[in-house]
Amino acid sequence: MDLTRSAAEALDAADPLAGFRDRFAGVDDGLLYLDGNSLGRMPLETPAALARVAEQEWGRGLVGSWRSWIDVGTRVGDVIGTGVLGARPGEVLLSDSTTVDLYKLLVAAADARPGRDVLVCCADDFPTDRYVVAGVAAARGMAVREVPADVDEGLDPAVLYAALDERVTVVVLSAVAYRSGALADVAAVTSAARAAGALVVWDLSHAVGAVEVDLAANDVDLAVGCTYKYLNGGPGAPAFLFVRRELQEQLRQPIWGWFGQRDQFEMGPAYDPAPGIDRFAAGTPPVLAAAAVEVGARLVAEAGIGRLAAKGRAMSALLVALADEHLAPHGVALASPRDGARRGAHVTLAHPHAWQLTRALVDRGVVPDFRTPDRVRLGPAPLYTRFVDVWDAVDRFRALLQDGGWRAYPEERTRVT
């Protein structure tokens, strides 16, 4: 691989997605923003979409606008589902937070497999996933099998398969590991779990908009995910959940609310879950926030997940090669799978002083994020990050290691996201 800056420039010149960069705010501010995997950039269209929903639909249309808002969860859900995730229409609902959606689907799945008493998750999965599993297990008197993962290489499928037996009811797993970026084999794990009589709830938070997920082709049953990362839906944007069409009527989620009710405005005496994906809704949908999600998801769908994933793989390959060349000599180790086919779109590096390095990089105009215990996570979002940004970021990282400027930063960690 040609690791010169001009080679990176050439990749940008040939990038079919290059034009999308100009549709985001702040891209000319000189910042090398490599934290799109934590909070995606703001699409330039978003403020106008928010203003339209606020001023016209709410301010002028008032309560009458519910005629168009009533199905916002499924409308934006379909943009994500059919536009980005390879789902069929009516399989994805925008609703609640990833945490709440995971809770709903996990309980629904566990209820659908009575007599089984073990939940499986990954010991290195994102905290909310592990905590939700622990909470559901505690409430139901179930056991949790936390399958160990290599913190750099991700979960070994053989280790997971060994944990699947006739006691297992649900497996919760991230398609892309939040720390290492390790990519799971969604089809194989889903199939193995099904063969063992269990259901998998996939957390797509670090996958959606970054890699091909192909929910239908991979025969996925259940999934949840976040819209404020690669979907650029805004801070704390509502999450989504996916339930395969054939499973919908078999499942019931535990939070019985009026937006999950059949003939909702009859306000009938007993809860009777709506047909289809609506039954997985609980309360009133977040209309304002959904407008921002819709803008972000439509941009991703327009770019095309195939092209985005290909660019993501190319950028992370460049990042790994540059890190090997320029950062490894300074004691920075790759903490993601080396095999590009086993990675999502972000790359993680390890260094004993990762916290100080992260703070120093931010002050030098490179925004990665820190993850415990000693990780610097770099997420070049393919929709608006250039190859040359990756090159420049590694170059500044190299300079920082060479000049030792990070040593001036306190070792003690402060609260960050």
Place this chain on the structure above:
Amino acid sequence: MDLTRSAAEALDAADPLAGFRDRFAGVDDGLLYLDGNSLGRMPLETPAALARVAEQEWGRGLVGSWRSWIDVGTRVGDVIGTGVLGARPGEVLLSDSTTVDLYKLLVAAADARPGRDVLVCCADDFPTDRYVVAGVAAARGMAVREVPADVDEGLDPAVLYAALDERVTVVVLSAVAYRSGALADVAAVTSAARAAGALVVWDLSHAVGAVEVDLAANDVDLAVGCTYKYLNGGPGAPAFLFVRRELQEQLRQPIWGWFGQRDQFEMGPAYDPAPGIDRFAAGTPPVLAAAAVEVGARLVAEAGIGRLAAKGRAMSALLVALADEHLAPHGVALASPRDGARRGAHVTLAHPHAWQLTRALVDRGVVPDFRTPDRVRLGPAPLYTRFVDVWDAVDRFRALLQDGGWRAYPEERTRVT
């Protein structure tokens, strides 16, 4: 009571809150908007607040803005709690939807009273309240006692008290009934339930911003509520929950997520709920939507709940008197408590053709809402509705009844909110 239009104009001229009307969008559009109890009007400041959070905090500040966003749930929660509800700081959290918040607190309360197996709610309460109670009871093998209420006069406290015994763990009740507007005696019910060893979760959705709730003075333990009605937070705006300070550490909610975790960014292996109200959070807070809630809640706090409640009582008294005078002769009956001390800020009227009347009123520039089976609900929000609007609305209602124009509308109901 002087029921002339000029008397209504005089009330407006003497209204200390009159100036707040000019801080809302659309108030000069000629519409008599009496559905602020369903969806409050948009404050004029809201679009700018949304734009600021989107363009500056998100677009420019990017992930670094989490330094100010991280406590958005408690910051806006305190605006509602201390500014509107008479709570102490750190007792209210903006989070999730009313449905999800009710679920969290109901399960937390039930877990805190082991050995008891009955949940109590009101048979005429809002659907989501009844459904959440039914769902939690079904999941836990508990029984539900649905206490009957007079659909017009509301719940008779004696009937409720008779349902309280040593089996009852939690009572769920609306402070203001969604259909009739009947106002519960929050202090008395809370005290009676406590004497029976039970906890009450109050639903404040139709009370917050409309009547004095005085959570601390009334010694309330638990409450949830909606911000898109009298708080004017926008369609589907996030809800709030209240947990009395002394109870917080005794309770655990069931959806264990990373925003409820102590030292969240340590991402530790086991869930350990944060001290204080944060433990009732689940996922990432809705930052964009919270900005709109903050604007609306600050306006209500600025106006003062005492003044708002007084104006609400005066407006609903006028509305009842005008309805008696001009609508009752046409077969429209009061379907709210006649005693103003037993009403919230909205008034409900009954007529066999309520659906057609509601549609016809909308087309004549009066916006009430329809509620099953035969109710027209009129909610003059005290923050931006004038006494003369109430007068004009009843006058148009009277004219409609006189000319029979509503008969041209189909009897069959279509989906509405």
